[in-house]
Amino acid sequence: MRPAPLLLALAAAAACAPRPPPGAVLGDAVRVCEEGRPCEVRPTASATFRPEEANRRGERQQDPDAYRGEDLGELRAAEEAGDRRAAYRLGLVHQQGLAGAPRDPRLATRHFERAAEAGHPWARFRLAQMLDVSGANRARSLELKTAAADAGVAEAAALLGTQYREGRGGVPRDAAEAARWFTVAAENGVPEAQYNLGLMHYRGEGVPRQLHEALKWMRQAATNGHVPAQRAVGQLYLTGLDTMGQDFQEARTWLASAASQGDRESQRLLADLDRAVAADRDYVRRFRLLSPYTAGYWGSAPYAGYWWRPYGHPGHYGWY
Template identity: 50%
Template sequence: MAARCAPARAGLAVALLLLLAGCQPRMVGGSGFGRAVQVCDSDGCRVQPREAQTLVIGEDERLRRQADPDLYRGESVAELRGAAAAGDAGAAYRLGQAYEYGAGGLPRSAGQAARQYEVAAAAGMPFAMFRLGRLAEQGAAPGGRARAIELYAAAANGGVAQAAHNLGYLYLQGRGLPRDMAEAARWSTLAAEKGVPESQYNLALMYFRGEGVSRQPYEALQWMRRAAQNGYLPAQKAVGRLYMTGLEEMGQDLQEARSWLSLAASRGDAESRRWLQQIEQAERAERAYQQQLTMQAAQTQALWAQAALAAALAPPPVTVVIY
């Protein structure tokens, strides 16, 4: 993620982190560990406590990946075949999943899966359209990417968040569609609002860079945090890095940084482990600096005491007046 940086009021630990990161955070109030940040969005800029940025999970569907209501759950393949043959589109769809993933004792067969998905998609099942579109894009079903785009659009309009994500990504990359950042942002927003962490991550970058949407770093942070909370590793790293160094209106918070980077490091990310080591080095430097300041404060107090005593004992100056 590219960073536009501004000067900071910071202690030694902050300065060390900034040196490591090649960046200067912009902070409001306090030292490098301040609790207030400047927030800028479409309503303008304001100062608020950093805790106000914390997301409330509650019933927010943006913090849960959308579930497929007709997922195959181990039903008898023989029964599904019978129901599909009798015209049950839902049974055909679940049978297609069993073929796609080799479940229920069936051999994996993308071709058989596509045939079953075709039946379900023709009956208007949006998730079947999405799965069929994915197979078409992979070359495992007829039509290729052009058919996939049609199916993704139909599925997305039917409420399938993953299909909206795929459309947004195709617009973002210019694959089979003209590269269009506004369309990429529109479809990515639909997917992000329904809990697709990859879209939340992409949307965060678009808000940060001002691509397809107006540039809003604070909004970018919120979407990046949602993607991180939804378990997307690149977002966990990005949030950890932002809190490690601070960025624009977001203040530095090493405790928050350690939390996210530790999570990413526990999943095997070597770069996050290295950043955690840098935080530890910075904190050791901060403690050493504070100890040095304490010692210097004691020395200063002693020097002032001695200076005051010397002034009290010194004889008054002699003024010579010449006439």
């Protein structure tokens, strides 16, 4: 397929002009420099959303167009000139009460609408969130979330996974569809989705039951700081589970991390491990006898979910 004329023109201009720094915005394009590859100029729409590159190290996806202190007057002028990123940032300003502006859901919705109509994926996600909070137009909310997730917004995919797993928000219960969306979100660094996907692989819900796949995703969630995942991984290594053996060093690492963040069950298990080690050398066998306890935990642990509260309430949406 031949490059688009716009790309050819931008590339030619960039070759002759002084080199701007990586990430510099050039009108409706951006100069992108990646390790091991020559720099190139890409249209903003394609260069902004590259989740497979942003999360090579398993990092949680960040909003690439978040408000960063821009002058509000300049943003308004840019929005009137058709800049969808400016419209989106103004939506964030009024949604969150930034830059001294009061929270105003009506204004936030208006700006998100303009950005969403211009195809901005994160604006579609934010607008869907606002519709969910208000309880209005579930069909449109689902359409917006799906479009955002298809465009690479990992949080939108995670939220869709929750909806299909629980059968709410206008969709039926569908474990396979939930697992599909959780996989998209998990691959792009959402620890709650990684945790949920680990449980689904362990239980065989929506995906084949694969214990090693379950542990892989649970470890990834634990590495990304998800406390219930740290507890689950610590318990598994403490007692062993099915074909997966014990590893007390790994168990101590994960339980200590969860315990340091106030998780009482991890604190109890860590204390049990310390007492057993101090008391006798038969603790390996003793903890192995507790593997049904670990199996019960992995089999009945609650999924990470998403909650809604009236708009304007501090933390009116988020994971629990």
